[in-house]
Amino acid sequence: MASDDTLPTLKVLLIGPSGAGKSALLTRYCDDEFDPETSAATIGIDFKIKVLNVRGKPYRLTLFDTAGQERFRTLSTSFYRGAHGVLLVYDISTRASFLSMERWFTEAEANTVEGVALYLVEGGREVTTEEGQALAEAHGAKFCEASAKTRENVRLPFVDIVDRIVQTPGLIQNARLGRAAGAVALGGSGSDGYGAYLPGGCSC
Amino acid sequence: MESLADTLWDVVICGTGLQQSLLALALSRSDKKVLHIDPNDFYGGAEAAFSLQEVESWVEKVEAGKEGLFEAASVEKLEGDTGLSFPRAYSLALAPQLIHARSTLLSQLVSSRAYRQVEFLAVGSFSIFKPSPDSSQKPTLVRIPSTREDVFSTTAISAKAKRGLMKFLKFVLDYDSTPQTATWQPHADAPLTEFLLKEFKMDQELQTYIITLTLSLDGKINTRDGLAVIRRHLSSMGMYGPGFAALYPKWGGLSEIAQVSCRAGAVGGAVYMLGTGVKTMNNKEDPIVIELTSGDTIKTRKVVRANESATDHSGINRLVAVVGSSLKSLFESTVEGAPTPAVAIVAFPAGSLSTAAGEASKSPVYLSVHSSDTGECPVNQSVLYFTTGSEHASKDLLQQALDSFLAAVAGDTVPQCLYKLQYKQLQSSAQSQASGSIFDFAPPATALAFDDSTLQSVHDAWKMVLGDEAVEEEYLTFADREGAMDDDEVYD
Numbered sequence: 001m002a003s004d005d006t007l008p009t010l011k012v013l014l015i016g017p018s019g020a021g022k023s024a025l026l027t028r029y030c031d032d033e034f035d036p037e038t039s040a041a042t043i044g045i046d047f048k049i050k051v052l053n054v055r056g057k058p059y060r061l062t063l064f065d066t067a068g069q070e071r072f073r074t075l076s077t078s079f080y081r082g083a084h085g086v087l088l089v090y091d092i093s094t095r096a097s098f099l100s101m102e103r104w105f106t107e108a109e110a111n112t113v114e115g116v117a118l119y120l121v122e123g124g125r126e127v128t129t130e131e132g133q134a135l136a137e138a139h140g141a142k143f144c145e146a147s148a149k150t151r152e153n154v155r156l157p158f159v160d161i162v163d164r165i166v167q168t169p170g171l172i173q174n175a176r177l178g179r180a181a182g183a184v185a186l187g188g189s190g191s192d193g194y195g196a197y198l199p200g201g202c203s204c
Numbered sequence: 205m206e207s208l209a210d211t212l213w214d215v216v217i218c219g220t221g222l223q224q225s226l227l228a229l230a231l232s233r234s235d236k237k238v239l240h241i242d243p244n245d246f247y248g249g250a251e252a253a254f255s256l257q258e259v260e261s262w263v264e265k266v267e268a269g270k271e272g273l274f275e276a277a278s279v280e281k282l283e284g285d286t287g288l289s290f291p292r293a294y295s296l297a298l299a300p301q302l303i304h305a306r307s308t309l310l311s312q313l314v315s316s317r318a319y320r321q322v323e324f325l326a327v328g329s330f331s332i333f334k335p336s337p338d339s340s341q342k343p344t345l346v347r348i349p350s351t352r353e354d355v356f357s358t359t360a361i362s363a364k365a366k367r368g369l370m371k372f373l374k375f376v377l378d379y380d381s382t383p384q385t386a387t388w389q390p391h392a393d394a395p396l397t398e399f400l401l402k403e404f405k406m407d408q409e410l411q412t413y414i415i416t417l418t419l420s421l422d423g424k425i426n427t428r429d430g431l432a433v434i435r436r437h438l439s440s441m442g443m444y445g446p447g448f449a450a451l452y453p454k455w456g457g458l459s460e461i462a463q464v465s466c467r468a469g470a471v472g473g474a475v476y477m478l479g480t481g482v483k484t485m486n487n488k489e490d491p492i493v494i495e496l497t498s499g500d501t502i503k504t505r506k507v508v509r510a511n512e513s514a515t516d517h518s519g520i521n522r523l524v525a526v527v528g529s530s531l532k533s534l535f536e537s538t539v540e541g542a543p544t545p546a547v548a549i550v551a552f553p554a555g556s557l558s559t560a561a562g563e564a565s566k567s568p569v570y571l572s573v574h575s576s577d578t579g580e581c582p583v584n585q586s587v588l589y590f591t592t593g594s595e596h597a598s599k600d601l602l603q604q605a606l607d608s609f610l611a612a613v614a615g616d617t618v619p620q621c622l623y624k625l626q627y628k629q630l631q632s633s634a635q636s637q638a639s640g641s642i643f644d645f646a647p648p649a650t651a652l653a654f655d656d657s658t659l660q661s662v663h664d665a666w667k668m669v670l671g672d673e674a675v676e677e678e679y680l681t682f683a684d685r686e687g688a689m690d691d692d693e694v695y696d
Contacts, residue, residue: 046468074478186314
C-alpha cells in the first residue's frame, strides 16, 4: 500500500528562513526522530514521502525541504512548480525569523497556483501567537504552533494542509504537473513525487 | 552555520547556465565542497526563462552593457487592455532549444535521476512557409514529410520527388557504413544542398525540406554535419513515442534543466548564492583566494566559470512574440497515439521574405511556436520564438516573418501580437578549456537544437575538479534519493 504509485500525489513544500526548524519538523513527523545537536543544513534528502489517509482516502504526500537554498534566498521557480501546499516555518525565538515571513509569503504566492494551501507554522518555545495568527490571516493561511522537540502539534500542520488541499476545488487539478496531454515519459513511472502523473511503461 | 570564509572550498562554480548547472549535478554525489554563485539574480544565465517583469530588468541590464553576450534588447507592449495576463503568467525562454530524443543530455538526466523533476513535451511538425503567389491569396505553411509514412501520404510533392526523398531517407539512416561513405565523403565539406542535387537529383524545394530539418542558421550546412544532424533527427523519431523526434522541457526549456540540476547540487550539499559574482581572484596562490561581490573573501582549490566575452559581433537575432491565439491547427498530432505536441517548427527559407525596402532574405528564419502547454504563456495564447543569423536587416526580416506567419495562420481574423521582445545574441569561437586549477566554459551555442558537444566540456570540468577521484562509470549515474517511505497515517 505504502509503495502504491497509483495514489493521488500531493506536493507540499517546507520553506522559511535558515534554522527555523523545517528539517527538524519534517524528520519528527516522518521518522519520529529529533536530534537536538543537529542544526546544520540537511544533506542528501531530496524529499520525504508519507501516505496519509484524509477523510477516508489515501494520498501520497511528497514533502520537499529547501535543501539549504533558503540560506541566501536562492530557491528556484522550478522548486515551486506543481506545489499543492506550502508550510511556511519560522522560529519564534528569533525576531528576524518572524519578520522575514512576509517575504516568504510573497515568494510562495508569486510562484504557486491560485488557491494553493498555505500554512504558517511557528516553531520554538515561547508562546506569543497573536502576531503569527494575524500574519497567517492576512495571507489567507492557517496557523499553528508546533515543536519538533516536544512533539507538540507535529502532525497537525501536515494533516491540516492535506485536508485543505483536498477540500479546495480544482487545486489538485490546477497544480498537477503532468496535466499536459503532451507529457512524455522518459524513464517510465517512478516512485517519486512526479512519476505517478506520467503514463507508465518504459519506452527507452 | 559555517561562514563562507571558514570553509576551504573544493570548487567555486560561477554562473548557473546549463553547463555549470550540469556540473553541479555531476558533483552532487561527491563529497566535494561546492560553492555555486551567479552574478545574476536568476538561474540559467544565457539559458534563463523570464516572467515579463524579469524580461524588463534583463533588457535594462543588456542595454547597460552588463550582459556580455547580448545586445540590442528591447520590449514592445501594446497599449491599453490587450489581453496580456499578469507578468508571472509568462516564462519566456532566452534559448528555446529543442532536444532530440537520442541526445545524451536526456540519457544523462535519466541516469542521474534529475529527469523526474522535469516535464518533457513533444516537439511536433516541421513546416515550411510559402509566400503567397499573388496578393489575393494567403501565404501557407506546408508540413515537411519526415518519415516514410509521411512521404507516402503527403500530397505536397510529386511521385518522382517522393522516390528521391525515400531513397535519401533510407540512405541517411546508415550513411556512415561502408558502401554509403563513398557516396558522400567526396562532398563532405561542400554544402549539403549541392550533395542533394548531385547524388539524389533533388530540386530546390526538396533541398529546402532537408535543410529545414537541419535547422542550419545560414542554410549552408556542409554535407558531413548535415547528414549527421538529419540522421539524429530521423533516428530520434519514435524513440519516446510515436510521431515525434524531439522534446522540449516544460516552463522554458533548458532553464528548467539548469534549475533542477542546481537543486540536485543543493541537495548534495552545495551552497548557492545568486546576485554574487567574483570581484577579484588571486590564482597565484594555492588555494585560490576570491573576493566576492558580496564582500566575502573565500578560498578554493578550483574555479569553474563561463567565458562570456564574445570574440566578434556575429550572432543571431531573436524576436519573441506573445500572440492572443492558441494556434490550435499547428499542434495537431498527425500519428495515432502520439502525444499532443506543444512545440511546432516553421522555417522561412532564404528568399521567402523581403524587407520593407524590397530586399529578399539571404538566410532562413526559423520559428519555434510554443503552445500554452509549455507553461510559457496562459491558455488561448502562444509564444513565437523567431531566430535568424544576424545581418544588417535581421530585425526588419524578423518582423516580416511575424507578420507573414500571422497572415498564414489567420482564420476570420488575424491573431493579435500582444508583446514583443527582441535581442541579439553574440556568438563566440572560444573553446572550453582548463588551465591549471581554472576551467572556462565556452559561451553557449546559438543553435536551435541542443548539441551534445556541449556535454563534453561538462565532463572535462568534472574531471578537472575530481582529478584522480573521478570514476568514469559513476559520471552522472546515481541511484534515486528515495524519500523514506513510512507507515500509513489515518486521519478522518
